[in-house]
Amino acid sequence: MKRPEPFEIFQPASIQEARELHIHHGPGGYFLAGGTDLAIAIKEKGLVPRYVVDLKRIGSLSGIRENADGSLVLGALATMREVEISRVISRRFPFLSQSAGEVGSIQIRNRATIGGNIANATPSADVVPALLVLQAQVTISTQDGEKQVPLESFFLGPGKTVMERGDILTEILIPPASANLRGEYIKFSPREMMDLAYVGVAVALVTDGDENACREVRIALGAVSPVPMRAHKAEAVLVNRVINEESAERAGEAAASECTPISDVRASAAYRRHMVRVNTKRAILNALCGRPGNLPWVARRERRY
Amino acid sequence: MHCVAVPAIFPGWPGERGDINKKIRITLNGQERILEVVPYRLLLDLLRDEMGMTGTKEGCGTGDCGACTVLLHGKPVNSCLVFSGELDGADIVTIEGLKIGPELHPVQDAFRQDGGAQCGYCTPGMLMMTTALLRENEQPTEEEIRFALSGNLCRCTGYAKIIQAVQRAAEMMREKKITEAKS
Numbered sequence: 001m002k003r004p005e006p007f008e009i010f011q012p013a014s015i016q017e018a019r020e021l022h023i024h025h026g027p028g029g030y031f032l033a034g035g036t037d038l039a040i041a042i043k044e045k046g047l048v049p050r051y052v053v054d055l056k057r058i059g060s061l062s063g064i065r066e067n068a069d070g071s072l073v074l075g076a077l078a079t080m081r082e083v084e085i086s087r088v089i090s091r092r093f094p095f096l097s098q099s100a101g102e103v104g105s106i107q108i109r110n111r112a113t114i115g116g117n118i119a120n121a122t123p124s125a126d127v128v129p130a131l132l133v134l135q136a137q138v139t140i141s142t143q144d145g146e147k148q149v150p151l152e153s154f155f156l157g158p159g160k161t162v163m164e165r166g167d168i169l170t171e172i173l174i175p176p177a178s179a180n181l182r183g184e185y186i187k188f189s190p191r192e193m194m195d196l197a198y199v200g201v202a203v204a205l206v207t208d209g210d211e212n213a214c215r216e217v218r219i220a221l222g223a224v225s226p227v228p229m230r231a232h233k234a235e236a237v238l239v240n241r242v243i244n245e246e247s248a249e250r251a252g253e254a255a256a257s258e259c260t261p262i263s264d265v266r267a268s269a270a271y272r273r274h275m276v277r278v279n280t281k282r283a284i285l286n287a288l289c290g291r292p293g294n295l296p297w298v299a300r301r302e303r304r305y
Numbered sequence: 306m307h308c309v310a311v312p313a314i315f316p317g318w319p320g321e322r323g324d325i326n327k328k329i330r331i332t333l334n335g336q337e338r339i340l341e342v343v344p345y346r347l348l349l350d351l352l353r354d355e356m357g358m359t360g361t362k363e364g365c366g367t368g369d370c371g372a373c374t375v376l377l378h379g380k381p382v383n384s385c386l387v388f389s390g391e392l393d394g395a396d397i398v399t400i401e402g403l404k405i406g407p408e409l410h411p412v413q414d415a416f417r418q419d420g421g422a423q424c425g426y427c428t429p430g431m432l433m434m435t436t437a438l439l440r441e442n443e444q445p446t447e448e449e450i451r452f453a454l455s456g457n458l459c460r461c462t463g464y465a466k467i468i469q470a471v472q473r474a475a476e477m478m479r480e481k482k483i484t485e486a487k488s
Binding site for chain 2: 001003004005006007008009011032035036039040043044052054056081104105106107108110111192193194
């Protein structure tokens with residue numbers, strides 16, 4: 001395996017300092033979070049950084065906290081493993097913990113960060129569909145101060161986001177959600193967490209009483225369009241209607257019709273589309289069953305439906 | 306303070322730059338060390354080529370196989386994806402640091418007894434991951450063991466004996482704990 005070409009590593013203590021370093025040293029610099037994407041880009045894809053600015057010394061970028069109003073703030077440098085085992089996240093949104101727990105091995109998850117995963121804008125990122133159905137926003141520190149962007153409008157294409165050179169993603173905000181919100185994330189990948197998602201489906205829904213009348217529903221898809229997407233047509237099939245096997249099936253069909261998958265080494269476009277149909281239905285019905293939080297991984301991953 | 310100069314066993318690669326070296330202080334297998342490192346050197350290479358600790362292996366080099374697993378701040382990571390320049394203040398434990406004193410660590414002993422290794426190349430990584438697992442979970446189920454070892458590939462054993470060894474290691478460590486508590 002190729003070894004890195006020489007580059008310098010800086011370890012600023014504040015966001016301000018990190019941005020100044022980036023301006024001072026000019027082009028060819030990369031921000032480093034967990035490094036699980038950057039190191040591979042350097043070793044495998046021939047990326048040659050002139051210098052690297054390591055963000056891990058910036059204390060304000062780490063940690064996961066719950067605000068009094070019920071919103072959650074995830075520091076951009078919270079690792080996937082921290083998101084996976086966080087008590088507050090597995091209590092409030094077990095499917096978000098699970099989506100983080102399906103990214104690579106434990107070794108990778110101990111390094112990979114949620115902010116790095118979002119900023120890299122891989123269409124198949126596992127946490128992104130789960131965050132999309134929670135209507136997450138990201139905070140970006142730019143030259144003109146901080147700005148908040150809904151995650152839905154953050155991605156522009158594979159590897160492209162609204163962030164400009166020198167911008168730093170600082171935190172992910174999950175707004176307060178109904179206490180009755182139930183959700184599900186399915187990563188469809190034959191090698192499970194050790195491979196990228198062929199298809200990722202996240203569902204969050206709120207139903208009324210015993211009739212399973214759908215009051216609120218959001219569905220998001222990963223790996224089947226240039227950017228992770230909301231499946232608005234599929235949502236429209238369900239909202240204000242009773243959720244049952246038949247309506248879930250129709251929502252699956254709608255999701256399959258609105259995604260735009262490609263064929264690649266993992267799967268053909270037609271197969272991905274079919275898997276969207278199947279797994280959207282499955283995710284809706286799984287979400288409806290509801291799963292209590294804080295279960296060990298085996299129980300969380302068991303497909304109920 | 307115990308200060309160790311980087312041993313002169315490694316001549317460096319062609320085109321190395323010495324002007325950007327970084328002084329770091331790390332705890333390696335319980336011993337504090339001050340090193341001058343090349344910032345873009347991978348932790349794996351720092352250990353193997355400069356510290357002479359060749360127990361940690363390189364398999365894929367891209368974080369898929371787990372042969373290079375070490376504990377960084379107590380957590381298992383792929384050392385092939387960590388740069389030396391990030392390590393100031395780090396606490397690192399490698400396979401060389403598992404055994405303290407003359408007796409084998411229970412995890413080592415269990416793998417030996419159960420034949421949890423054939424060619425042995427994945428074994429250091431397996432042992433480090435097992436150590437990390439048993440610290441968090443004293444009595445893992447087979448499913449939990451398989452989940453924890455997902456990122457450690459072995460092409461010889463078929464995993465059955467590795468799983469068995471982890472279960473034995475868990476048992477041995479629990480027994481050891483009970484005996485220690487009694488005495």
